[in-house]
Amino acid sequence: xxxxxxxxxxxxxxxxxxxxxxxxxxxxxxxxxxxxxxxxxxxxxxxxxxxxxxxxxxxxxxxxxxxxxxxxxxxxxxxxxxxxxxxxxxxxxxxxxxxxxxxxxxxxxxxxxxxxxxxxxxxxxxxxxxxxxxxxxxxxxxxxxxxxxxxxxxxxxxxxxxxxxxxxxxxxxxxxxxxxxxxxxxxxxxxxxxxxxxxxxxxxxxxxxxxxxxxxxxxxxxxxxxxxxxxxxxxxxxxxxxxxxxxxxxxxxxxxxxxxxxxxxxxxxxxxxxxxxxxxxxxxxxxxxxxxxxxxxxxxxxxxxxxxxxxxxxxxxxxxxxxxxxxxxxxxxxxxxxxxxxxxxxxxxxxxxxxxxxxxxxxxxxxxxxxxxxxxxxxxxxxxxxxxxxxxxxxxxxxxxxxxxxxxxxxxxxxxxxxxxxxxxxxxxxxxxxxxxxxxxxxxxxxxxxxxxxxxxxxxxxxxxxxxxxxxxxxxxxxxxxxx
Numbered sequence: 001x002x003x004x005x006x007x008x009x010x011x012x013x014x015x016x017x018x019x020x021x022x023x024x025x026x027x028x029x030x031x032x033x034x035x036x037x038x039x040x041x042x043x044x045x046x047x048x049x050x051x052x053x054x055x056x057x058x059x060x061x062x063x064x065x066x067x068x069x070x071x072x073x074x075x076x077x078x079x080x081x082x083x084x085x086x087x088x089x090x091x092x093x094x095x096x097x098x099x100x101x102x103x104x105x106x107x108x109x110x111x112x113x114x115x116x117x118x119x120x121x122x123x124x125x126x127x128x129x130x131x132x133x134x135x136x137x138x139x140x141x142x143x144x145x146x147x148x149x150x151x152x153x154x155x156x157x158x159x160x161x162x163x164x165x166x167x168x169x170x171x172x173x174x175x176x177x178x179x180x181x182x183x184x185x186x187x188x189x190x191x192x193x194x195x196x197x198x199x200x201x202x203x204x205x206x207x208x209x210x211x212x213x214x215x216x217x218x219x220x221x222x223x224x225x226x227x228x229x230x231x232x233x234x235x236x237x238x239x240x241x242x243x244x245x246x247x248x249x250x251x252x253x254x255x256x257x258x259x260x261x262x263x264x265x266x267x268x269x270x271x272x273x274x275x276x277x278x279x280x281x282x283x284x285x286x287x288x289x290x291x292x293x294x295x296x297x298x299x300x301x302x303x304x305x306x307x308x309x310x311x312x313x314x315x316x317x318x319x320x321x322x323x324x325x326x327x328x329x330x331x332x333x334x335x336x337x338x339x340x341x342x343x344x345x346x347x348x349x350x351x352x353x354x355x356x357x358x359x360x361x362x363x364x365x366x367x368x369x370x371x372x373x374x375x376x377x378x379x380x381x382x383x384x385x386x387x388x389x390x391x392x393x394x395x396x397x398x399x400x401x402x403x404x405x406x407x408x409x410x411x412x413x414x415x416x417x418x419x420x421x422x423x424x425x426x427x428x429x430x431x432x433x434x435x436x437x438x439x440x441x442x443x444x445x446x447x448x449x450x451x452x453x454x455x456x457x458x459x460x461x462x463x464x465x466x467x468x469x470x471x472x473x474x475x476x477x478x479x480x481x482x483x484x
Contacts, residue, residue, distance in 0.1 A: 046185065046186045046187060046188050047186050047187045047188070047189070047190045047194075048182070048186030048187060048194065048222075049183075049184060049185045049186030050183070050184050050185075053184050053185055053454070053455060053460070054185065054453060054454025054455055055454060055455055055456045055459060056454050056456075057454060058417075058418075058452065058453045058454030058455075059376075059377075059379075059417045059418030059452050059453075059454075059484065060377055060378060060379040060416065060417025060418045060452045060453050061188070061332075061377045061378070061417070061453070062188075062327055062330075062331065062332050062333065062334070062377070062378050062379070063177075063178075063181065063332070063333050063334070063378070063379045063380075063381065063449065063453070064323045064324075064327060064334045064336070064365065064378060064379070064380045064381070065177070065178075065333070065334070065335045065336065065380075065381045066320075066336050066338070066358075066362060066365075066380065066381065066382045066383075067162075067166075067335065067336065067337045067338070067383070067384065067385075068338055068341045068354075068358065068382070068383060068384040069158075069162065069207055069209060069337050069338065069339045069340075069341060069342075069384065069385070070158070070207050070339060070340060070341030070342035070343070070384060070385075071158075071161075071341055071342060071384045071385055071386045071387055071388060071405055071406075071410070072341045072351075072354070072383070072384050072387070072388075072410075072411075073117075073343065073347065073351060073387060073388035073403055074149070074387040074388065074409075074410045074411035074432065075117050075387075075388060075390060075403070075432050076117050076118075076119055076132055076134060076347070076351050076388075077131075077132045077134060077135060077351075077355075077411065078130075078131065078132070078147060078149065078411040078413075079149055079411055079428060079432045080121040080130035080132075081116075081117075081390075081428075081430060081431065081432045083430040083431070084114060084115075084116035084117070084390070084430075084431070084432075085116055087114045087116075087430075087431065088114060088115060088116040089113050089114065089115070089396055090113065090114055091111055091112060091113060091114070092112040092113070092114050092390065092391045092431065092433070096429065096431050096433050096434065097112065097433070098434075100408060101156060102156065102389075102404065103156050103157060103404055103405050105344060105393060105404055106389075106391075106393050106404045109393075109394075112391035112392075113391060113392050113395075113396055114390055114391055114392075114431065115390070115391065115392040115396050115401045115403070117132075118348050118399060119132045119133050119134055119348075120132070120133045121133070122139075124139040124140070124142045125139075125142040125143040125422060126143050126422060127142055127143055127422035127423065127424065129142040129145070129147055129422075129424050134351065134352065134355040134359070135355050135359040136359065137359045137360045137362070137363035137364070138359055138362055138363050138413075140363060141363050141366050141367065141415070142422065143421060143422040144366055144370065144375070144415050144416075144421050144422070145366075145413045145414070145415050145421065145422070145423075146413060146414045146415065146419040146420050146421065146423045146425065146482050147411065147412075147413045147423070147424045147425065148411065148412050148413065148414070148425045148426055148440050148445075148479075148482065149409070149411045149424065149425065149426045149427060149428055150409050150425070150426030150427070150428065150435045150437075150438055150439045150440050151383065151387075151409070151410050151411065151412050151440050151441075151442065151445060152407060152408055152409055152410070152435065152439055152440065152441055152442070153165065153385070153386055153407040153441070153442045154170075154407065155170055155385070155386065155407055156386070156405050156407055157405065158207055158342065158385065158405075159210075161385035161386050161405075161407065162209075162213060162385040163212075163213065164385070164442060165385050165442045165445075165446075166213050166214075167213075167217070167471070168443065168446060168470075168471045168472055168473050169473060172210075172212050172215075173212075173217055173218070174217045174218070174469065175215070175216050175217035175218065175219045175223070175462075175471070176213060176214055176215060176216075176217070176225070177333070177446060177449065177471060178195040178197075178214060178225050178332075178333035178335055179195060179214070179215065179216040179217065179219050179223040179224055179225070180219070180223075180450075180460060180471045181194070181195070181332050181333045181450075181453065182194035182195045182216075182222075182223040182332060182333065183216075183219050183220070183223045183462070184455060184460050185332055185453065185455075186332070187330060187331065187332050188330025188331075188332065189288075189329050189330035189331065190284065191284040191285065191287070191288035192285065192288055192289075192292070192326070192329055192330070192331055193225075193226040193285075193331070194223070194331065194332040194333065195214070195223065195224070195225040195226065195331075195332060195333045195335070196225060196226050196227075196228060196326060196331055196333075196334050196335070197214045197225040197226065197227045197228065197335045197336075197337070198227070198228045198230075198319040198322065198323070198334075198335070198336050198337070199227070199230070199336075199337045199338075199339070200230070200314060200315055200316040200318075200319055200336070200337070200338045200339070200357070201338070201339050201340060202338065202339055202340020202341070202350075202353060202354050202357055203340065203350075203353045203354075203357075204340055204350060204353075205339035205340040206342070207339055207340075207342050209337055209339065211227070213337075214227065214335060218462065218464040218465075218469070219462055220270065220271070221271070225333075225335060228293075228322070229314070230313050230314020230315075230318075231313060231314060234289050234290075234292075234293050235285060235289055246286070260272050288329075292322070292325055292326065292329065293313075293322060295310075295311070295318075295321060295322075295325075298321070302321075302368065303321075305364040305367060305368060306318075306320060306321050306360065306361050306364040306365075306368075307360040307361055307364065309357070309361075310361070315357075316336070316338045316357050316358055316361050317357075317360070317361040317364075319336050319361075320336065320361040320362065320364060320365045321361075321364075321365075321368075323336060323365060324365060324368050324369060324372075324374075327369065327374055327378050328372070328374065338354075338357065338358055340353075340354055340357075341354055341384055343388070343402060343403065344393050344402040344403070344404060345393065345394065345400075345401075345402035346400060346402065347388075347400075347401055347402050347403055348399060348400060348401070349400075362382060365380065366380055366415050366416070369416065375415065375416045375417070376416065376417055377416075377417050378416045378417055379414060379415075379416050379417045379418055379419070379449065379452050379453070380414065380415045380416050381412065381413075381414050381449065382412060382413050382414070382415075383410075383411065383412025383413065384410070384412075386405050386406060386407040386410055387405075387406045387407070387409065387410025387411065388403035388404065388405070388406050388410075389403050389404045389405070389406040389433075390403075390406075390431045390432050390433050391403075391404070406433075408433065408434060408435070409428045409432070409433070409434060409435045409439075412445070414482070417452055418451070418452025418453075418483060418484055419448075419452065419482050419483060419484055420482055420483065420484050421484075423482060425438055425440070425479075425481060425482050426438035426439065426440060438481065440479055441475070441476070443472045443473065443475040443476035443477075444476055444477050444478070444479050445479070446471050446472055446476060447472050447476035447477060447478050447479075448478050448479045448482065448483070450471065450472075451478045451483070452483075457470060457471060457472045457476055457478070458470065458472075458476075
């Protein structure tokens with residue numbers, strides 16, 4: 001066929017409208033390859049993001065999300081229930097349980113004996129919050145915290161529950177919170193990703209975490225989280241292969257960009273500029289990331305603040321310190337996962353170990369942000385995908401017991417930009433099993449996080465398969481009672 005005739009046949013109506021955007025895309029691509037093209041214009045305060053966002057003046061500019069994967073027991077940490085002393089080993093009343101859906105791990109039990117916590121609680125700070133002896137460092141910062149005791153979710157198993165709180169839906173495939181913020185607000189540092197993920201492990205960590213938890217879903221792939229590793233190169237392929245210099249790499253990327261430019265001009269595929277942007281970001285990260293993860297110049301008193309594990313790459317303490325360094329450098333959303341909170345048995349021993357990993361670094365992060373003047377503009381979130389039951393899984397043994405998953409009420413805390421400090425919000429019944437006042441669904445929590453960043457959760461949407469999707473689906477109310 002005549003090549004001219006073949007090209008003319010390609011110009012369908014859809015292709016015509018695709019080509020219509022080429023000029024804009026080419027200009028955007030040009031600025032990626034040569035930022036000096038726009039040097040005469042006022043430099044933007046951020047890289048990427050949507051026009052018109054934030055919708056209103058934000059209280060926070062970034063989020064550090066400390067996700068305790070597995071479901072920390074609120075009854076051992078934050079939700080003090082002295083009445084359990086008299087209820088200990090008695091059967092959980094049907095009037096309290098109310099036919100709740102439970103997991104297969106306890107559905108076969110013939111009885112549901114109530115078990116008290118082995119750990120002592122005491123009041124702390126001017127707010128008088130009751131905090132467990134397991135977390136003395138977090139107890140020391142309670143006047144900086146907004147403790148929510150009534151977070152709730154319908155999910156009762158790990159994978160749908162963690163997917164739900166991260167993406168607003170129990171089934172995989174939708175963008176997570178970090179991806180939505182990258183898409184809506186962009187980054188404040190062109191040399192680092194807007195969304196970074198780090199994972200640390202407890203001493204017993206058998207619950208898997210899938211990369212789709214930090215996926216961009218149906219959003220452009222540039223908004224997915226970039227995972228930092230605990231050993232070797234922090235990011236895969238950060239170093240050039242043997243024999244490849246930085247100059248050679250630059251020439252390779254320039255040649256590749258020209259080829260992709262031709263493809264984009266021919267087909268207008270929006271993923272092509274995304275791919276170029278990712279190549280360019282990877283090149284810039286070869287310089288920015290080694291400097292970021294080098295903590296050798298941190299003052300001794302700062303390292304001591306985070307605890308003895310801070311110099312171990314991949315530890316929770318090390319990742320918390322990196323999170324502060326990322327916040328300083330304008331990373332929009334920093335997600336830390338710490339595995340090992342799924343304590344169906346040996347809970348007293350295992351939760352002690354988890355708290356030894358997480359208590360001091362969590363508190364140090366808040367203190368460090370505050371002393372640097374960053375806490376007011378950084379929202380810190382701490383919590384898991386659900387909590388634990390008041391009844392024992394299996395039999396109660398002396399100084400030993402386990403608890404099953406419980407989504408009907410559990411505790412999370414927030415600190416920093418946009419939320420009230422020194423506040424305990426919501427209340428549960430004497431069993432710590434049901435909510436008495438001020439419920440906060442996970443959709444409400446996500447709506448409130450977005451609100452702190454100046455985003456109306458109902459207006460941050462993306463059209464996919466003929467429908468406008470959002471993080472909170474068709475639900476969610478901003479929890480005004482916790483807002484500063």
